[in-house]
Amino acid sequence: MPELLEVRNAVAGYGSGPAILNGADLDVAPGEIQCIIGPNGAGKSTLMKAITGLLPIRSGEIRLMGERIDRLRPDQILKKGIAFVPQERALFPKMTVRENLRMGGYTIRDEAELKRHIDDVLDRFPILRERAGQHAGTMSGGQQQMLAMARTLIVRPKIVMLDEPSLGLAPMIVQQMFDIMRQLRDSGMTVLLVEQNAVVGLKNADRGTVLDLGRTLFSGPAEDILKDPRVRELYLGKAAA
Amino acid sequence: MLSSILQVLILGLALGGVYALMASGLTLIFGVMRIVNLAHPIMIIAGAFVAYWLFRLYGLDPILAMPIAAAVLFVIGIVLYKLIFEKEAANAKYSEMTVLLTFAVALCADGLLGALFSNTQRVTTPAYGTDAFIFGTIFIPKGQAYAGAISLLVIGTLLAFLNFTRFGAAIRATTQNRAAAQLMGVNVGRVSLITFGIGIALAGAAGALVSFIFSFFPAKHWEWIAILMSLVVLGGMGKLMGAILGAFLLSVIAAFVGTYFGSTWSTMTFFLALFVILLVRPQGLLGDKIEEA
Ligand SMILES: Nc1ncnc2c1ncn2[C@@H]1O[C@H](COP(=O)(O)OP(=O)(O)OP(=O)(O)O)[C@@H](O)[C@H]1O
Ligand SMILES: [Mg+2]
Numbered sequence: 267m268p269e270l271l272e273v274r275n276a277v278a279g280y281g282s283g284p285a286i287l288n289g290a291d292l293d294v295a296p297g298e299i300q301c302i303i304g305p306n307g308a309g310k311s312t313l314m315k316a317i318t319g320l321l322p323i324r325s326g327e328i329r330l331m332g333e334r335i336d337r338l339r340p341d342q343i344l345k346k347g348i349a350f351v352p353q354e355r356a357l358f359p360k361m362t363v364r365e366n367l368r369m370g371g372y373t374i375r376d377e378a379e380l381k382r383h384i385d386d387v388l389d390r391f392p393i394l395r396e397r398a399g400q401h402a403g404t405m406s407g408g409q410q411q412m413l414a415m416a417r418t419l420i421v422r423p424k425i426v427m428l429d430e431p432s433l434g435l436a437p438m439i440v441q442q443m444f445d446i447m448r449q450l451r452d453s454g455m456t457v458l459l460v461e462q463n464a465v466v467g468l469k470n471a472d473r474g475t476v477l478d479l480g481r482t483l484f485s486g487p488a489e490d491i492l493k494d495p496r497v498r499e500l501y502l503g504k505a506a507a
Numbered sequence: 508m509l510s511s512i513l514q515v516l517i518l519g520l521a522l523g524g525v526y527a528l529m530a531s532g533l534t535l536i537f538g539v540m541r542i543v544n545l546a547h548p549i550m551i552i553a554g555a556f557v558a559y560w561l562f563r564l565y566g567l568d569p570i571l572a573m574p575i576a577a578a579v580l581f582v583i584g585i586v587l588y589k590l591i592f593e594k595e596a597a598n599a600k601y602s603e604m605t606v607l608l609t610f611a612v613a614l615c616a617d618g619l620l621g622a623l624f625s626n627t628q629r630v631t632t633p634a635y636g637t638d639a640f641i642f643g644t645i646f647i648p649k650g651q652a653y654a655g656a657i658s659l660l661v662i663g664t665l666l667a668f669l670n671f672t673r674f675g676a677a678i679r680a681t682t683q684n685r686a687a688a689q690l691m692g693v694n695v696g697r698v699s700l701i702t703f704g705i706g707i708a709l710a711g712a713a714g715a716l717v718s719f720i721f722s723f724f725p726a727k728h729w730e731w732i733a734i735l736m737s738l739v740v741l742g743g744m745g746k747l748m749g750a751i752l753g754a755f756l757l758s759v760i761a762a763f764v765g766t767y768f769g770s771t772w773s774t775m776t777f778f779l780a781l782f783v784i785l786l787v788r789p790q791g792l793l794g795d796k797i798e799e800a
Contacts, residue, residue: 320686339696340689349690356687358680369680372673373692421692 269329270296270456271317271348271425276326276336278316285324286312288480294425299447299457301467301488304477305500310460311353313477314429318350319343330424345373347424351431353460355414359403363394363413366402370417383420390446391416408439415446426450428459432466444470464501468492476500510644511766517647519762520755521655525716527754528658529731530738531665531747532709538682538745539702542592542605546612548728548735550707553616554580554714555723556624562631562718569631570657573715580711584704587612592703593696613728620725628722636719654716661712662751669747678702682745730774737781743794752792 273292279285286309294300302310315321317328319340328336330346338346358366367384374380388395391412397405402413411431418426428447432440447457447470461467468474468488475485478500484491491497533547557576561567567575591608630636635649669675680688681698689695717723738757742749757780765773784791 318690320689339694340686341692341694344690344692352686352690356684356690358683358687360683361679365676369676369688369691372677372680375673417691 269293270331271458272327272329273313273317274327274329276313276316276323276328278312278321278323280321286480287316287323289326289482290316290477290480291482292317292475293485294456294458295473296424296456297451297454298472299451299459299470300473300475301471302458302460302475302477303464303467303491303497304483306462308477309480310477311429312480314350314352314427314460317343318348318427320352341373344421344423348427349418349421349423349425350427351411351414351418351429353429353433355410357402357410357414357417360401362399362401363405364398366413366417367394367420370420373421380420383422387416387419390419390449407434408436411435411439411443415443419450423455425456425458428457430460430462432461432463440466464497465492514645514647515762515766516759517645518651519759521647521651522720522762523755523758524655524658524662525713525720526734526738526758527751528661528709528713528716530735530742530750530754531662532706532713533735534739534742534745534747534750535665535678535709536703536706537739538747539678540592540605540699541745542609543736543744544706545606545609545732546587546616547609547706547710548731549613549616549620549725550580550583550710551714551717551731552620552723552725552728553583554711555629555718556620556714557711558715558718559629559631562633568633569715569719570633570653573657573712576711576715577708578711580714581704581708583711584707585700587707588700588703593700613732617725617728624725626724626726628724629718630722631718633719648720650719654720657716658713661709665709666747674698674701733781734774734777737777737784739791740781740789741784741791743791746791746793749791749793 271292271294273290275289275291276287277285277289278287290309290313292313302313304310312321316323319338323336327334330348335343335346358369361369367387368380371380371383374383393409394413394416397409402410405413415428415431431443451457459467468491471488473485474488474491476483476491476497529551533544536542536544554576557579558569558572561572561575562569591612592605635653638649640647640649640652669679677688677693677698680691680693681695685695738753739750741753741757742751757777761773761776764776
């Protein structure tokens with residue numbers, strides 16, 4: 267199957283510090299939900315930042331539909347069709363919900379088109395329509411995560427990347443988030459997410475990739491990884507240490 | 508008695524407008540780049556020199572010279588950013604080192620202007636510079652009234668630009684969360700470059716007004732560094748509305764202090780205010796709680 271996104275042997279680190287990614291690999295197929303799991307500090311967020319250009323890689327390759335994107339700036343990578351919600355959500359707290367959504371469509375210069383895209387996204391997230399005038403910083407954690415996710419959809423990206431979307435959310439809201447991800451997948455989008463809770467993440471995903479110490483240990487169908495004894499060991503081993 | 512209070516108040520507000528214009532560029536630059544630009548006041552002096560020479564050589568009114576001073580300083584700002592700050596901006600050390608860099612720029616520009624034009628007091632003298640509006644016993648120098656009104660006009664234009672244009676939204680987004688702005692497709696390098704240029708252009712515009720309400724000379728920028736710092740710190744670093752509010756507040760207070768205790772104390776007002784704010788409310792009037800960025 268032709269890959270949509272490929273990461274090969276990526277090495278990256280912060281500033282002049284040590285390498286955090288030590289040759290990470292990743293293959294994302296079009297139209298799938300893929301979940302990256304791994305213990306705390308494994309480099310999951312770092313891999314996400316490398317793909318989106320927030321952290322330039324030191325060596326290796328990142329390709330989108332065969333085209334190298336690892337030397338591009340984040341704004342250029344967004345225009346190629348990769349949108350990202352980082353772990354801390356990165357909303358503009360002093361802007362209203364509507365202004366945040368408008369920023370999500372910053373690259374859409376046609377006002378009518380922007381309005382239409384925002385309207386479509388608001389249909390998917392009715393709660394945001396009710397709160398269009400509220401400052402993002404004053405919303406609840408779940409609402410903020412909804413907004414962060416909604417905001418990336420304005421440009422109708424090929425791939426939506428979500429770093430720990432369930433962090434700090436009530437189980438019911440988490441299920442709602444995953445329902446939305448499945449809807450997105452069914453409408454042709456590709457979803458790449460990081461989950462701290464491996465069981466919840468894999469149950470809702472098509473494929474999984476396991477990361478530890480900045481390296482890819484293995485990847486495969488989500489239900490296989492869920493049953494893999496090595497995964498259990500990885501998490502229990504860390505917890506016991 | 509009442510009319511003298513009113514007069515001091517109006518003068519304080521007029522000067523406050525000019526201070527607000529000075530502080531707006533400084534605040535804009537800090538907001539987007541987290542650079543405390545200690546070279547801002549010398550750029551104001553440079554703007555004053557542009558207006559001064561246009562007046563001396565061609566008789567051009569300093570208010571009409573304002574857009575030219577702004578354009579010249581915009582170009583200087585772009586060149587400075589390209590030469591000095593662009594590399595720094597990509598660097599992790601960023602704000603700690605750039606303060607020293609702006610200090611070095613201030614020293615060099617001060618030296619250059621001093622060598623070119625010497626440190627003698629100068630002032631442009633348009634006809635309205637020595638004229639006044641007189642209402643009964645209230646006496647308002649025209650120069651200060653015009654300077655205050657034009658400053659407000661420029662600040663209003665700046666606010667409209669920030670709030671109602673696409674590029675303005677990019678500047679606000681970058682100020683609130685640089686990484687998030689990048690993820691929305693904002694080229695923050697370009698936003699930083701243009702914002703730095705606009706900030707320095709605003710200094711140039713303020714300089715043209717300064718050229719006829721104060722006498723100026725290159726080394727005078729040292730005094731203004733402290734004054735400008737007190738305004739932006741009072742408002743909350745990087746908060747444009749805060750800086751504007753701080754400028755009016757301190758300017759009015761300084762005007763009253765100057766009237767009743769002498770002009771030395773008028774300048775001291777700013778220095779004391781800077782000190783007190785840092786001790787009592789370091790985040791300023793409109794600032795958020797100090798937090799790790
Ligand atoms: N901005 C940074 N500067 C320096 N080091 C960092 C930075 N961010 C992360 N690190 C380091 O990189 C390593 C991997 O961090 P990363 O955030 O990628 O892990 P993670 O797998 O996402 O973990 P978690 O599950 O806790 O989110 C950690 O050792 C961390 O200390
Ligand atoms: Mg993480």
